[in-house]
Structure formats: C-alpha cells, structure tokens
Amino acid sequence: xxxxxxxxxxxxxxxxxxxxxxxxxxxxxxxxxxxxxxxxxxxxxxxxxxxxxxxxxxxxxxxxxxxxxxxxxxxxxxxxxxxxxxxxxxxxxxxxxxxxxxxxxxxxxxxxxxxxxxxxxxxxxxxxxxxxxxxxxxxxxxxxxxxxxxxxxxxxxxxxxxxxxxxxxxxxxxxxxxxxxxxxxxxxxxxxxxxxxxxxxxxxxxxxxxxxxxxxxxxxxxxxx
Amino acid sequence: xxxxxxxxxxxxxxxxxxxxxxxxxxxxxxxxxxxxxxxxxxxxxxxxxxxxxxxxxxxxxxxxxxxxxxxxxxxxxxxxxxxxxxxxxxxxxxxxxxxxxxxxxxxxxxxxxxxxxxxxxxxxxxxxxxxxxxxxxxxxxxxxxxxxxxxxxxxxxxxxxxxxxxxxxxxxxxxxxxxxxxxxxxxxxxxxxxxxxxxxxxxxxxxxxxxxxxxxxxxxxxxxxxxxxxxxxxxxxxxxxxxxxxxxxxxxxxxxxxxxxxxxxxxxxxxxxxxxxxxxxxxxxxxxxxxxxxxxxxxxxxxxxxxxxxxxxxxxxxxxxxxxxxxxxxxxxxxxxxxxxxxxxxxxxxxxxxxxxxxxxxxxxxxxxxxxxxxxxxxxxxxx
Numbered sequence: 374x375x376x377x378x379x380x381x382x383x384x385x386x387x388x389x390x391x392x393x394x395x396x397x398x399x400x401x402x403x404x405x406x407x408x409x410x411x412x413x414x415x416x417x418x419x420x421x422x423x424x425x426x427x428x429x430x431x432x433x434x435x436x437x438x439x440x441x442x443x444x445x446x447x448x449x450x451x452x453x454x455x456x457x458x459x460x461x462x463x464x465x466x467x468x469x470x471x472x473x474x475x476x477x478x479x480x481x482x483x484x485x486x487x488x489x490x491x492x493x494x495x496x497x498x499x500x501x502x503x504x505x506x507x508x509x510x511x512x513x514x515x516x517x518x519x520x521x522x523x524x525x526x527x528x529x530x531x532x533x534x535x536x537x538x539x540x541x542x543x544x545x546x547x548x549x550x551x552x553x554x555x556x557x558x559x560x561x562x563x564x565x566x567x568x569x570x571x572x573x574x575x576x577x578x579x580x581x582x583x584x585x586x587x588x589x590x591x592x593x594x595x596x597x598x
Numbered sequence: 599x600x601x602x603x604x605x606x607x608x609x610x611x612x613x614x615x616x617x618x619x620x621x622x623x624x625x626x627x628x629x630x631x632x633x634x635x636x637x638x639x640x641x642x643x644x645x646x647x648x649x650x651x652x653x654x655x656x657x658x659x660x661x662x663x664x665x666x667x668x669x670x671x672x673x674x675x676x677x678x679x680x681x682x683x684x685x686x687x688x689x690x691x692x693x694x695x696x697x698x699x700x701x702x703x704x705x706x707x708x709x710x711x712x713x714x715x716x717x718x719x720x721x722x723x724x725x726x727x728x729x730x731x732x733x734x735x736x737x738x739x740x741x742x743x744x745x746x747x748x749x750x751x752x753x754x755x756x757x758x759x760x761x762x763x764x765x766x767x768x769x770x771x772x773x774x775x776x777x778x779x780x781x782x783x784x785x786x787x788x789x790x791x792x793x794x795x796x797x798x799x800x801x802x803x804x805x806x807x808x809x810x811x812x813x814x815x816x817x818x819x820x821x822x823x824x825x826x827x828x829x830x831x832x833x834x835x836x837x838x839x840x841x842x843x844x845x846x847x848x849x850x851x852x853x854x855x856x857x858x859x860x861x862x863x864x865x866x867x868x869x870x871x872x873x874x875x876x877x878x879x880x881x882x883x884x885x886x887x888x889x890x891x892x893x894x895x896x897x898x899x900x901x902x903x904x905x906x907x908x909x910x911x912x913x914x915x916x917x918x919x920x921x922x923x924x925x926x927x928x929x930x931x932x933x934x935x936x937x938x939x940x941x942x943x944x945x946x947x948x949x950x951x952x953x954x955x956x957x958x959x960x961x962x963x964x965x966x967x968x969x970x971x972x973x974x975x976x977x978x979x980x981x982x
Contacts (some may be wrong), residue, residue, distance in 0.1 A: 398792060442842045443835070444792035447785055484718045487785045509712045534929050535964045563836045564898075564925045581837065 384415055388424040391456070395428035398448025400455045407456045417463040420456070421500075429453055429498035433583035447487070450494040457497060471502050473525035473593060476518045478506035480539040485532035488562060491582035492528055499586045501525075512539075512546035519552045526589050529575075531562040540565070541573040548574070557592040561585060605676035609764035609825065609954065613868050613890065613917055616951045620981040621944050623974055624919055624956040626665035627679030627766045628828055629654060630872045630893060631919075633961040633970070638663035640967040645672055655681055655770050656689060659701040659709050659717040662960055674974045675763075676954075680754045680824065682769035682816055685743035704739035707780040724781040724801070728794050733804050736781075741811035750819035758823035767867070768828035769816050772809040774802045774853050775831040781805070791845065802853050810860055817864040824867045826891065829857065834875020836899050843879055855887045862888060870919060874959065876900030878908070885915045894920030894958040897943075905946045918947050919954040922973055928957060929964040933972035940976035 387410045394403035410420050432449040435441040464471075475496050479489050486508050497503045504522055506514055519527060529544070531537045540560050547553050557576040560569075570578035577592050579585035603611075603619060611618040624631045632654060633641070642649060649666030670678070683689065688704045695701075700721050702708035708721035724736060746769075757765045771777060778787045778801055791798040817827075831854065833840050841850075858869060870891035871884060878901035884892060895918050896902050905921065922928065927939045940955070947953035955977055961970060 439838060442839060442845070444788040444841055444845065447789045448792045451789065482713060482716060484712055484720060490785070533962070534925050535962050538964075566926075 384410075384413060387413060387415060388420070391420060391424035392428040395425055395449055395452045395456070396431055398445060398452050400448070400452040403452040403456050404459065407459050411459075411463075417460045421460060421464070425453060425456055426498050426500070429495065433495060433586070437581070437583050443487075446491065450491055453494050453498055457494075472500035472595065473502070473589075474504065474522055475501040475526050475528060475589065476504045476506065476515070476522055476524040477528040477530070478510035478515060478518075479508040479530045479532075480536060480543055481509055481511045482539055483531050483533060483536035484508045485530070485562070488532070488582060489528070489530040492530070492561070492579075492585045495582045495586050496528075496589065499590070501589075512543040515543055516547055516550040516552055519547060519556055520550075524556055525593055526557040526559060526576075528559045528561065528579075528585065528589075531560070531565060534564045537562070537564050537569070540569075540575070544574050557589070559585060559588055559592070604761065605763045606761060606765075606825070609676050612951045612954055613825075614951065615914065615917070617949060618951065621948045621977055622676040622764070622954045623674050623977055624677050624766070624893075624954045625673050625675040625961075625974065626663075626670055627675070627677050628681070628768045629660060629662050629770075629960055630828065630830070631677075631956045631960070632662040633665060634661050634963050635663045636963040637961050637965050637967060637970060638665060638669070641669060641673075641970060642666075644967045644971075645669065647672070654679075656683055657770075659692075659711075661715075661717065661963075673970070674978055677766045677826070678757050678763040680750055680757070680765060680767040680820065682746050682750065682812065684746070684770075685740065686745040687743075689745070704743075705777070705780065706737065706739075719780060722781060722783045722786070725783050725786060727782065727801075728790060728797055730797060730800050733797075733801050738804075738808050741808060742815065746812060747815050747819045750816060751821065751823075754820045754823035764825045765823060766826040766828060766870070767816070767820055767824045769812055772813055772829060773831040773872075774806045774809065774857070775833070775850060777805040777809070778802055788841070791841065791849065795849065799849055802850065806853055806857055809857070813861060814864065817861070820865065820867075822866070824865060826870050827861055827865060827867045828870040828872060828893070829861070830870075830872030830893070832872075832874040833880060834873060834877040834896065834899055834902075836875060838876055838900055839879060840875070846880060847883065851883055851887070858887050858889065868917075874899075876902050878902055878904075881908075881912050881916065885912065889916065891917040891919050891954070893918075894956060896958045897921055897923050898925040898958070905943065909947055913947075913950070913952055917952045917954065920956045920958050921947060921953075922955060922957045924958045924960075924962060924965070928961065928969050928973065929966075931969065933968050936969045936972040937976040937979075940973055941980050944977065944980050 391406035436446050493503045559577040560575040561579040567578045577588040579588045608618040609622045612622050647668045652664040654662045654664050698711050700708050700710050706723035709717040710720040868890040871889040872893045876899040921943045
C-alpha cells in the first residue's frame with residue numbers, strides 16, 4: 374500500500390482508495406478519488422507519487438509475474454489515464470513532476486498500438502512527459518519531433534517482422550539528420566529482440582511496457598525507484 | 599513423385615500418430631498456413647511457373663495467394679484447401695468501391711489501406727458498444743447467402759475423387775474471440791471482458807451463433823469429402839497468454855467446447871485449432887475439448903520454444919502442425935539455416951507421427967523464395 378507520507382488519516386484513506394481503484398482498473402472510482410483528494414487539499418504531486426505511481430508499479434509487477442493479464446492491465450492503464458487527464462493541467466507548472474521527456478510512436482507501415490499505449494501510460498506513470506506521435510509514423514516525423522521536443526528518449530514500436538525493418542530505417546534517418554545527440558532510442562514489439570536492437574544501433578530494447586520504464590531509466594542513469 | 603504412398607495417406611497416417619515415409623507438409627491452403635502474394639510471385643518467378651495472381655477467398659486486401667497447382671506440387675504440399683466466399687453483393691461492392699477506400703466485409707468490420715497494398719483491420723462497427731441492446735441492433739450478416747458455399751460441394755468432391763491430397767476446409771475466421779476483436783478492436787474487447795463481462799460473453803455467444811449458421815451450411819456441402827476442419831482463436835502473446843487461464847476457462851472455453859461439439863456432430867473430419875503465441879498453459883484444455891491438431895506452434899513465443907516438452911507431455915494426445923519459425927529463421931535465416939531448423943524440428947516432433955510441418959502462420963512478404971524452397975526440400979530430403 375501507500376507510504377505514510379501524509380499526517381492526516383483521512384488523506385491516507387483517499388490515497389489508498391485511489392491506489393486500489395487504479396490497481397483494480399475502476400476508472401470511475403479512480404476519478405472520484407482524484408477529485409476528492411484535490412478537494413480535500415491534497416497536492417497533485419502527492420496523488421501522483423503516493424498513490425497512482427505505486428499502484429501502476431504494482432500492476433506492472435503483477436503482469437510480469439503472470440498474476441494479471443492484458444485485460445486487467447489495459448483497464449488499469451485506462452484508469453490511470455483518466456486520472457492523469459485531471460492532474461496533467463495541474464502538474465504543468467510543477468517541473469519536479471517531470472523526470473524527462475519521451476517521444477513515442479509505432480513506425481511507418483504498422484498500426485499496432487496496444488503495446489505502445491501501455492508504454493505511454495507506464496512512462497507517464499513513472500514521471501515522464503510523453504509525446505505520442507501515434508501509429509504509422511514516418512521516419513521524418515520522428516526527426517521533426519526530436520528537433521522540436523529535444524526528448525531524453527524516443528520509443529519506436531513495431532509488431533510485425535515485415536515492418537520491423539522500418540525501425541532501422543527510422544534510426545538511420547534520425548542519425549542522418551544529425552539530431553540524435555544524447556537522445557536514447559529504445560525499440561520494442563513482438564518480433565524485436567535484443568540482438569536485433571543492437572544490430573540496428575538502438576540504445577535499448579524493451580520486450581514489454583513494464584520493462585520499457587526500467588530500460589529508459591537505466592539508459593538515462595536514473596536507476597529504478 | 600515423392601513416394602509410393604499418396605499425400606493424403608501420408609497426412610492421415612500422421613494424424614493417426616503413425617510415422618509416414620516423411621513428415622507431411624501443410625502449405626498454401628488457408629490464411630494460417632498460406633503464402634502472401636509477394637513471396638508467391640517470387641516463387642513463381644524462380645521456378646519459371648506461369649500462373650495468375652489469384653487470392654485466397656477472392657480477397658486481395660487479405661493479401662494471401664491462392665497457390666496454383668504446379669507450385670503446390672513443387673512445394674510438396676500434401677494438402678489442398680476448400681474455403682468459403684463472401685456473399686455476391688459483398689464481393690461486388692468491394693470490387694467496385696473507390697480505389698484505396700476501406701474494405702468492409704459482410705459483418706461490417708473491415709480494413710484500411712495505410713500505404714499502397716498494406717491493409718490492416720481498423721474498421722470496427724461495434725467499437726463503442728457496451729450493451730446487449732447494441733449487440734441485438736447490429737445488422738448481422740446473412741449466412742444463408744448461396745454464394746458463400748455454392749462451390750464447396752463440387753470442389754470437395756473433386757478432391758476426394760482424385761484422392762491424392764488431404765482436404766483441409768475452413769470458412770474465413772469463424773473464430774469467436776477474433777471476430778469480437780474485429781467487431782470492437784482488440785484492446786477495446788479485452789477491456790470489455792474485464793469491465794463488462796456479461797456484455798462480452800453475450801457478444802461472443804452471438805458471434806458463435808452467426809458462425810454456426812455458416813459452418814452448418816459449409817459442412818453440409820462438404821459431406822464426407824473433408825479430412826481436416828480448421829478453426830481457432832489467438833490466445834497467446836509473445837511472452838504468455840492473452841488472458842488469464844481462469845478467464846479463459848470461465849468465459850471462452852465453454853464457447854470453444856460448444857463450437858467443437860457442434861462441428862464434430864456434423865463431420866468426422868479431424869479438428870485443427872489455430873492459436874498464435876505462447877499457449878502452453880492451455881494445451882490440456884485443448885485436449886480436453888477434443889481438439890485433434892494444434893497449429894501453429896509458435897516456437898518464438900515463450901514456452902512454445904520447448905518442443906521436447908510439448909512432445910513429451912502432449913505428443914500422444916494431440917497432433918502438432920507448424921513450428922517452422924517465421925519471426926527469425928524464415929525471413930532472416932540463410933537456406934542452410936532453414937534446412938538445419940527443419941531437420942531439428944522434425945527430429946523432435948517427427949518420430950512416431952503426430953506432426954505436420956508448416957510455417958508458423960502464413961509465409962509473410964519478407965520471406966525469400968529460396969527459404970520457402972529450402973524448407974520444403976529439407977522435409978523431402980529428411981525422410982525416415
């Protein structure tokens with residue numbers, strides 16, 4: 374459960390309720406708890422770091438250990454997103470709520486987005502500002518986004534062996550445009566392997582949305598909280 | 599010719615867990631064991647075979663080739679397929695629609711073209727539905743349209759009279775879970791299974807009812823002229839199962855069991871179940887429901903890599919069909935590596951029968967023709 378970071382037992386109850394709602398994927402009650410927390414004077418950062426992020430981390434742990442599966446993980450991610458839609462405007466000024474900027478997209482020729490969307494939520498839950506370019510994203514769109522947002526890391530997703538080659542094309546285009554700099558490039562998706570990631574010059578490889586957070590933090594020297 | 603026994607005898611022996619002269623090859627007959635148009639064209643060019651670029655199900659957007667007989671012979675394929683068609687008005691509407699516009703099937707689901715020739719299932723008519731009223735209100739397809747099955751009896755009878763090849767028959771995607779994904783989108787339906795279980799279950803049973811109408815008509819036309827009926831539902835992912843074993847057993851297994859019982863009451867054909875990904879934890883359930891053949895044995899996914907464990911635990915209870923990797927070996931391996939992999943798989947799964955070789959799912963656009971030929975030639979070279 375959540376840490377005892379608040380002095381007020383009523384606040385702890387609200388945080389616990391929010392934690393439980395995200396964990397069980399109950400978006401309506403997660404929204405209610407978020408609003409109730411804000412109304413009670415809890416800081417947006419506290420709702421994020423003392424309830425939602427630990428809850429999403431637990432979702433990730435349960436998924437990795439095979440105790441929950443895609444349906445349960447998807448509804449938790451949906452509940453988290455619903456709360457973030459409320460908190461995001463309130464967090465905009467709090468620079469400390471953002472540990473980095475992440476650009477994400479499914480590469481050109483591919484429309485698969487379940488893994489990508491889960492990565493978005495897990496990374497946002499971990500404190501990143503996530504800029505999602507969507508599906509079927511051409512290489513030059515990634516180049517533009519890197520130039521515009523100067524992200525700490527970029528995630529490229531591909532689901533098919535036939536579209537996987539576009540990962541290499543996209544990385545080559547980023548290199549050729551001279552915009553890579555210190556930006557780390559992470560690749561993932563069903564057919565992708567560490568070996569393939571190394572071969573095409575990616576900085577990291579993440580087989581799942583949960584591992585994406587770990588990999589990105591390691592690459593950025595953040596360690597795992 | 600390959601040998602003194604026919605392809606059909608070879609398949610029937612393997613299905614009966616007897617070891618034929620060589621492992622049978624299942625290639626070119628359905629979208630799960632087919633070849634996409636790009637590698638099919640490359641195959642024809644390398645073999646000097648001239649044949650039209652026809653598509654399975656008369657459906658270009660699916661992209662899977664209807665393989666001509668000369669190529670099927672060269673591929674040593676031991677099976678021939680009998681499929682259904684969409685209703686005449688659906689076929690005509692799609693043939694005459696504006697170029698590059700969405701392909702919409704008779705269910706109301708469809709595909710969009712994201713770049714020339716690349717179609718993905720992105721049209722989901724029940725994407726926002728969460729109530730049983732919305733299921734009832736959907737215009738469900740007419741499964742009694744004669745165009746769907748009017749060719750089936752003649753095709754199957756001709757194959758049976760010819761008696762050389764095993765007959766594999768499968769109407770397009772009569773798979774309840776995958777139909778639900780087509781109607782709602784995969785992520786939406788998976789969430790609805792968790793959020794609105796009654797709705798999700800009702801939709802699955804409704805889809806199965808519609809599927810049953812077509813399957814009954816299809817099986818009646820086939821009569822006794824069929825050896826294998828293919829059905830399925832993708833239940834695995836690259837790392838594990840799509841849903842928990844509990845959710846599978848509570849919601850979907852009764853539907854699959856009912857479906858299999860319905861089919862087995864109408865045909866003596868063996869039942870092949872196609873399910874991608876790592877489905878190792880569900881194989882006991884498949885055996886329990888009376889599935890005869892498991893396809894495609896995705897060796898690149900989780901525990902499905904352990905072919906010895908599969909053989910030792912389930913080899914006497916179920917026939918394996920597939921197991922030649924399409925994520926690495928076939929697209930990226932050399933012909934020598936493909937041959938070595940075919941020998942490795944046959945040495946584990948082949949002894950005692952009970953194995954049919956196939957690529958893990960359809961041979962995709964990234965597979966070189968020489969690797970397809972290496973795969974099938976290695977089977978013929980590796981006779982027992």
